[in-house]
Amino acid sequence: MFTVRCILGTSAKYLTSLPAPRQQIKLQNRMSTLLRPVAAVCQVTATPDKKANFSACKQLVEEAKGRGASMVFLPEAFDYIGSSREETLSLSESLTGDTISQYSQLARKLEVWLSLGGFHERGHNWESDRRIYNSHIIINDKGEIISVYRKSHLFDVELPEKGVSLKESAFTIPGPTLVSPVQTPIGKVGLGICYDLRFPELSLALQRQGADILTYPSAFTVATGAAHWEVLLRARAIETQCFVLAAAQVGRHHEKRSSYGHALAVDPWGEVLGDCGGEKPGMVLVEIDLEKVSSTRRNMPVQQHRRNTDFYQSLEKS
Numbered sequence: 267m268f269t270v271r272c273i274l275g276t277s278a279k280y281l282t283s284l285p286a287p288r289q290q291i292k293l294q295n296r297m298s299t300l301l302r303p304v305a306a307v308c309q310v311t312a313t314p315d316k317k318a319n320f321s322a323c324k325q326l327v328e329e330a331k332g333r334g335a336s337m338v339f340l341p342e343a344f345d346y347i348g349s350s351r352e353e354t355l356s357l358s359e360s361l362t363g364d365t366i367s368q369y370s371q372l373a374r375k376l377e378v379w380l381s382l383g384g385f386h387e388r389g390h391n392w393e394s395d396r397r398i399y400n401s402h403i404i405i406n407d408k409g410e411i412i413s414v415y416r417k418s419h420l421f422d423v424e425l426p427e428k429g430v431s432l433k434e435s436a437f438t439i440p441g442p443t444l445v446s447p448v449q450t451p452i453g454k455v456g457l458g459i460c461y462d463l464r465f466p467e468l469s470l471a472l473q474r475q476g477a478d479i480l481t482y483p484s485a486f487t488v489a490t491g492a493a494h495w496e497v498l499l500r501a502r503a504i505e506t507q508c509f510v511l512a513a514a515q516v517g518r519h520h521e522k523r524s525s526y527g528h529a530l531a532v533d534p535w536g537e538v539l540g541d542c543g544g545e546k547p548g549m550v551l552v553e554i555d556l557e558k559v560s561s562t563r564r565n566m567p568v569q570q571h572r573r574n575t576d577f578y579q580s581l582e583k584s
């Protein structure tokens with residue numbers, strides 16, 4: 267079950283049925299002050315089959331656009347989830363490969379912005395070291411790559427009681443830097459990926475650089491997702507007073523791997539606006555009202571109340 271908040275569908279239909287053009291313009295002007303931009307937060311079940319994954323994602327992007335979204339968010343590993351390290355590596359591409367050019371064409375054709383939450387990108391020394399980046403790519407409505415953030419915290423975790431054992435650093439290069447929030451039609455978007463969500467320093471750094479919206483496209487494990495996912499996302503939203511949009515992988519990718527799902531949209535007060543559930547692919551559509559960001563920050567100015575870095579380091583120095 268998932269919540270959908272979208273008022274564009276019916277209003278747009280109403281507009282096209284209006285006879286007098288002048289009346290239409292008047293109404294359109296009034297509506298543009300009433301309507302907020304809409305973001306689509308998606309969840310998918312990627313497999314090792316890149317072609318099938320693209321066609322599933324394309325369908326979601328088309329549906330989202332048809333329902334009024336100006337930006338669509340796809341999760342980490344939207345391109346594929348490999349069934350072995352070797353397969354994960356061999357399926358990887360560069361930013362100039364077929365996968366990203368297909369998405370670029372899709373964005374241009376539909377005139378929609380895309381957040382591609384975690385692309386398996388061949389590293390700069392691929393020929394010699396066969397290592398990849400986990401890259402979050404923003405594509406604008408002209409099909410141009412606007413920003414690339416490479417995941418900086420890698421998921422090397424052993425939880426024997428929960429059946430979780432992943433060592434991302436065995437094949438992935440940690441990203442060297444954060445990237446500045448990107449101006450998009452829904453607001454300024456700060457980029458993270460999945461496990462980055464557990465490091466509030468990153469979200470605060472993006473907030474300080476002007477982010478209105480934080481994004482954590484993910485492929486959370488079922489065990490860690492059930493325990494931590496929603497709490498972490500809401501905490502990041504509450505601390506930074508940003509919207510938090512987290513596209514997700516859901517369900518069974520292959521015989522050895524499943525993901526938690528629950529792609530989520532959270533507002534700057536920490537309220538969950540939409541949840542895609544834990545069962546199957548889908549999306550939530552949410553209006554992004556940036557006035558919610560400013561009023562939340564005005565009413566409770568936590569960023570102004572924050573003490574300087576020295577203050578928090580005073581214990582280490584004493």
Ligand SMILES: O=C(O)CNC(=O)[C@H](CS)NC(=O)CCC(=O)C(=O)O
Nearest residue numbers: 343421432434460461485486487490
């Ligand atoms: O491997 C790929 O192809 C795509 N990458 C991932 O799925 C990554 C690295 S293994 N997964 C996570 O970071 C899960 C984090 C998580 O579950 C937590 O923080 O609890």
